[in-house]
Amino acid sequence: MDKLTGLTDILRHKRTAAIIRFGGLFGLALAHTWAEWMTAGRGFFAVALVIFAKWHPLRAIAGALLFGGAISLQLQMQARGVPVSSFILDMLPYILSLTVLAIWGRARRSAVPGSLGRVFQGTE
Amino acid sequence: MKRTAHTILKQLAILTCLIFVLGAGLPAAAQGQEKLKVGIIHIGSINDAGYNQAHSEGVRVMEKNLPNVEVIQVENVPEGADAERVMENMIKQGAKLIIPASFGYLDPALKVARKYPDVKFVHPGGYKLAPNLGTYWASTPEAFYMVGIAAGKTTKTNKAGYVVALPISFFLANINAFHLGARSVNPKFETRVVFMGTFLDAPKEAIAASALLDMGVDVLGVIVDSPITVVQAAEKRGAYSVGYHYLGAQKFAPKGWISGIAFTWGQLYTRFAKQVMDGTWKSEGLFGNLTSDFLTIAPFGPAVPADAIKMVNETKQEFVAGKKNVFQGPLKDNKGMERVKAGEAFPLTGIGKMDWLVEGIIGQPK
Known part of the structure; x- marks a missing residue:
């Protein structure tokens, strides 16, 4: 492994974690509007x-x-x-x-x- | 570490080989029973409660009727080279009957049909034939007229809205027929049409449905692949709805459902498969009507008054007996021009040339 951090480190990073969480919640909130x-x-x-x-x-x-x-x-x-x-x-x-x-x-x-x-x- | 990875890979490789060998052996063993493989490709989802589900339900019924038939079904196949690839793949898997179940599959199917003359093709609603490609559909204006009667009797605002894919002659004829049926029992009836420019676009259909409801219509109808979006929009706002293609769309509107014009392909597909199996299949252009077992008026919803249902059934008898025409003159178009003279009737065989909307319909036919 070189400088690239592991996935857990990335998730521990506040900004990234916030984006992932927001993305997930946003997706869930709008799931009912999904259509083929x-x-x-x-x-x-x-x-x-x-x-x-x-x-x-x-x-x-x-x-x-x-x-x-x-x-x-x-x-x-x-x-x-x-x-x-x-x-x-x-x-x-x-x-x-x-x-x-x-x-x-x-x-x-x-x-x-x-x-x-x-x-x-x-x-x- | 590395060695373990290698061992696992080796084991996986052996396993894969085994599966291939066994897999190749199995169909060979089953071939003795003379099964017919039928391949069907769909333009959209088979759960669309509309065009695609009607075809899919058709092959399901065929499978039930004929235990010797096996179905290969592929959804969401784009029209063009992809369709050719999927059909060829089905033929390589042993399919002897192919149902390319979308209008736009006609040219790809003709190409593949030329390449495999011993495989039979049946294509819905096409206008070309080949020695091993036949076509089938049904004339729908009479059915639209009948459902129009039910809508004209059920509406409270005397206004309906139709969400339609494209302003092509066959669809214009259907809307005209619906409107004339409604007007025959309700002279104040008015129909608004919004064209989508496409056969499947849920967001656009939702906007169109609410725009029509805002204009005071209380009946919504569809000529797009899936009625779900529009029928649900109507139900949510307490309006009535009319379906198209599939019998089972009613479940999306338990209160407001009026009826629908539906295709029940099951028995026809069973006949096709039987004919291919006993070698009696021949290429033809099949065009059904109200007496065919594949054109059906969907069950009526609870909102439809009993006398309307009686009138619909009487009208059906008149159509079947040849005592009534859908496009009976005098008819004016919605720009005031006379289109059918008094005492004359626009023939159902000529609707391919219909490029106008009748008086009382708000919409642009071109």
Whole structure:
């Protein structure tokens, strides 16, 4: 064994343990919303959201609401009988996220976490 | 330490070899009994209470009817190269009858069928045939009309909402038929349609269902692979629901269930398997109707009034006797254009060309 710490040491580390615990509880809390193929077609939005959020949690929340809202909006419009083809309405969320990315998503200096990509030593 | 690891590995290797040798020997021994292996591939989960479960239930019934049949079943197979790979794998395991149970499996199945001419294929709802590939489905508008009567008699707000995969002609015909059935007993009836753009997307279906309920509809219907999301959403908010594909979706809405249009493939699959076993199978395009044993109206829920059930049964008799047409003129579409003249009827054989929604339906047919 070299510098890499064992699993128990990693778990003893406060930050990591907190993340694991939070992740587990978060998953449990939302388990009832699980559905077969629930991520279908949403991968693009996840990538767009990462670019949009630029490592800032508030931007991530705003972006998630925006993109999720766009998906919901087109279905609401159909239910209200807006006289536009469902094929066009189905494009709305994608057009919106592309537009938002084109305007706000340019790669300026972003606040990448300082220790991202560094090997975890377990000494903090 | 190292030596122990080696010994364990060696023992594992020997064990694996033994399993392979024994495993290869077993099917050879069983082959003497002339079993028919049937392979079926599904696009989604066989517990979807919808499209896939109907097919899966079909092979289960076939297995029960015919003890000499063995089923290989694979779920969640994407349409395309993956489907070809899984079908070929089944054939290598000895399958002589393949059921590629999704519309999009048609081209992959045709490819595999060409490669293995001695294996038979039956494909649901396709439009192409091959010497060893047949197709089967049923005409559904009459059944939708009948369930529409029940919905029109049960609703309190006179409004229904339909969550539909895509605006394609066969689905438009089904929604039209449902709406006309409801209007025949309830002239104020109104139907709203929301198209998903896909056959399975629970989050989108949930949003669509609540958007429709917000518009005051108290009946929700589905033409997607799984009715679970929409039927549950209706039940949760005290609304009624109409199923499609599988008989057993009722359990998700014990209070609000009206009925459903269901496929019961069991006896048909039994016939297919028997025909393959005694060599009488031939490629054909089977298109059933209300008299077929594979198209069924699901049991009615407690909310449906007794006189509605009586009317549904009478209407069925009229359809079967040829005394009634679903698309009887005069019919206008929902943009005010005349589509079927008075005294004429749009033929059920022509619904592949239906690209309009009838008056009173709120939705875009294109």
